[in-house]
Amino acid sequence: MLISAPIRAPTWVSRRRLLEEKLSDLHKWTNLKQVKQVHAQIYKANLFQDLYVAPKLISAFSLCHQMVLAVSVFNQIQEPNVHLYNTLIRAHVHNSQPSQAFAAFFQMLSDGVSPDNFTYPFLVKACSGESWFPVVQMVHAHVEKFGFFSDIFVPNSLIDSYSKCGFVGVNAARKLFTVMGERDIVSWNSMIGGLVKAGEVGEARKLFDEMPERDAVSWNTILDGYAKAEEMKMAFELFEKMPERNVVSWSTMVLGYCKVGDMDMARMLFDKMPVKNLVTWTIIISGYAKKGLTKEAIGLYDRMEKAGLKSDDGAVISILAACAESGLLGLGEKVHASINRTKFKCSTLVSNALVDMYAKCGSLDKAYSVFNGMARRDVVSWNAMLQGLGMHGHGEEALWLFSRMKQGGFVPDKVTFIGVLCACTHAGFVEEGRRYFYAMERDYRIVPEVEHYGCMIDLLGRGGHLKEAFRLVRSMPMEPNAIIWGTLLGACRMHNAVDLAEEVVDHLVKLEPSDPGNFSLLSNIYAAAGDWDSVSKLRLQMRRTGIQKPSGASSIEVNDEVHEFTVLDKSHPRSDKIYQMINRLVQDLKEVGYVPKAYQ
DNA sequence: TTCGAGATCG
Incomplete structure (x- = not known):
């Protein structure tokens, strides 16, 4: 009797199938330990060359923010295909490494692998900010040359990316939108979103009205436009008209009212909305914090935690920034404590927000302790610490930190110099300030912007070098703004320079005709000089023009x-x-x- | 489609 042996696939086939089953959702894993374990298994099974497994592994490492490992997986592949390149590009973009994404793209071209309909959208997703405009243009030209407009996904993503490149970008997006033969709802939404981001709500509304059909995103985008422009009346009208409102619609309204400072309305909507998410809570808590309403902010923060919502980085950063803005050390400490409870270590972004919050609230020791404990510091961390020191009068220590920063191999940026110059101002280091101001362009190739001139004029003005400050204003390559003149006016008051003050006020009034603060400053200067005649004349003029000075609180x-x-x-x-x-x-x-x- | 680190005066 012949007993047939059970039919069995060769071991390597079954092993592969088993692994395939196990790895079907590997690209969504976020637990680094598990990913590393699987990585080791794949290596052992000699499957790292597999074109099914490798992209999944790259995606998983990318989600765990382990780009070094992701790239090393990629480099193991002898003949990467278009899918693998796309995965790598997407991974770089996801980890905010736009230059590396483009490097991968060019490597792909030089390897003779043709991009497909997925490549370009992934690629342009990395482009955000004015400096990326030419890059999006380049991709656009590429797409046109190779005829990838067959899939509407491609032009849609171009519109989206153009919209993120500032004013010029929006115009390019508009152009592309006009010539597009076929448009779907995403094209319309991207275009409207771009206009909203550029602050052109009117234009956005026109397109919104022209749309053949609208979805929830369309409504929310235009609603956001009104909220951002602080046109809450229009926003409310639209909100009432909406066919259906979701969490985003309600949150956008709450945000709008927070922005205009109408916390009663914001709270009413917040209490009324049927579903709240983490973003909603963040918006209302930050709103209260920005207004300095500590009690409400802390109360809601406690309620949020009790409701079982766990803050993510975005929420924490938002709330800490609000605390920093209005000096709410109490809430800031509370947020810090709950981070410490739930997390072993925080990201650089969160640590930076903590350093900034502590520094701005005057708790320099705590700012230092967060700063010193950071695993990875970036320029922003140094800037926040440096600025905090300067702001509170520790000019010398700030400058010392600046030299430490350079020793550590960090390249100072334009914000660093604002901090350095401010530190000089608050410590009265005129000579050092002058030196840094000139070294900035000469040694670091950072062209001074209006903010740097502001610091410098403050430094010179406070130090009594009014003429030099005035000369610097005249030599500025850009138009002096109200802050520049305001700084100069402050210096005039400090040194009783009446004639100069009159001239400065003339400029200020042109820029801020309705701001009563400028007149009262001038009035104080007259008073300080004992010129009571001019004081009463000015008061009369203010009364005639209907300018009222609100009482300072x-x-x-x-x-x-x-x-x-x-x-x-x-x-x-x-x-x-x-x-x-x-x-x-x-x-x-x-x-x-x-x-x-x-x-x- | 809603929140998201550092930015000159007072």
């Missing part, structure tokens, strides 16, 4: 609550006690010989 944070007060303010329940204390302080000051400036 000061605020103080006590027990997580911000108290605001103005001149002669009696609104506080314990106002009597406060004034008693002030009078006592004034008395004490007089006793030690202080004379208020106005009576000098």
Whole structure:
């Protein structure tokens, strides 16, 4: 009797099939340990040359932000095909390595592998920012030459990329959009999105009205346009008209009201919306934080955590930036504590946000401790630390940090020099400031921008070198903006330069006709010089033109609550006690010989 | 399609 042996595939076939099954979703894995384990298995099975396995492995390493490993997998392949190149390009783009993506593209061309309909869209996705405009143009020309317009995905992605390249980009996108033979809803949405990003809501609205059909994205894009332009009336009208509203629509409205500072409306919508996501929570918490409403911001942050939502990098960065902006150390510390609870280490981006927050809130020790503990620092980390030191008067230490930064092999950028010059200003290092200002262009090839001139004029002005400051303003290659003149005016006040101040105010009024602050500064300068005649004339002129000076408010944070007060303010329940204390302080000051400036 | 690090005066 013949007993047939069970039929079995050769071992290598079954091993491969097993692996294939196991690896079917490898390209979505985000656990580095698992990916590395599989990587080792693939190596052992001698399958690293396999054109099915390799792209998946590259994608997985890319998701784990391990580009060195991804590239090494790629380099093992002797004859990469178009799919493999596309995967590598996409991996570089995903990890914010646009130059490497293009390097891979050119390598692909020189290897004689033809790009396909996927290559170009991946490639141009990396292009964001004005400097990328010529690159998108190059890709566009390439696409036209080789006729890849057969798939609408290609021109759509070009429109999208052009839109990210600033003003010139949007025009190019418009051109392409006009000549496109066939358009789908994505083409329209990309074009409208581009116009919105460029701040041309009116144009965007026109296209929106022309669209043959609209989806949720179209509605939300135009809604975002109005919210970004702070035209909340238009936004609300549109919001009411929308056929269906999703989380994004509601969040966009909340964001818009936060931007215009209408926290009541923002909160009302936030409470009313049926579904909230992490972004929504981030928007409202940052909104409260930016307005300095610590209690609300902290309360909502606690509620978010209780609701079981875990912050991601974006949420954390957003909230920390808001804390930095208005000095909410309490919330910032809370966010830091919850990061420490959930994460072993944070990304460079998050650490930078922490350093910046601590530095801006005046907690330099904590800024230092985050900064020193960072595994990987970049230019931004140094800039944030340096600026924090300079801002709080530690000019010498800031300059020391600057030299440490250079020793560490970091190349200073334009923001670094703003920090350096500011540090010089706050420490009164006029000579050093001048030196850095000229070294910036000569040694680092950084052309001074209006911000650098601003710092420099502040430095010279405060130091009493008014004439030099004025000369520098005249020699600027760009038009001086209101901040430049404002800086100069501040310097005039400091050194009682009445004539110069009048000239500066003339310029300021042209740039900011409705800003009453400029007049009151001039009025203070007249007062300081004892020219009461001019003061009353100016007051009269202000009354005639209907310019009113809003009273300046000061605020103080006590027990997580911000108290605001103005001149002669009696609104506080314990106002009597406060004034008693002030009078006592004034008395004490007089006793030690202080004379208020106005009576000098 | 919503949030997302550093940026000159007061």
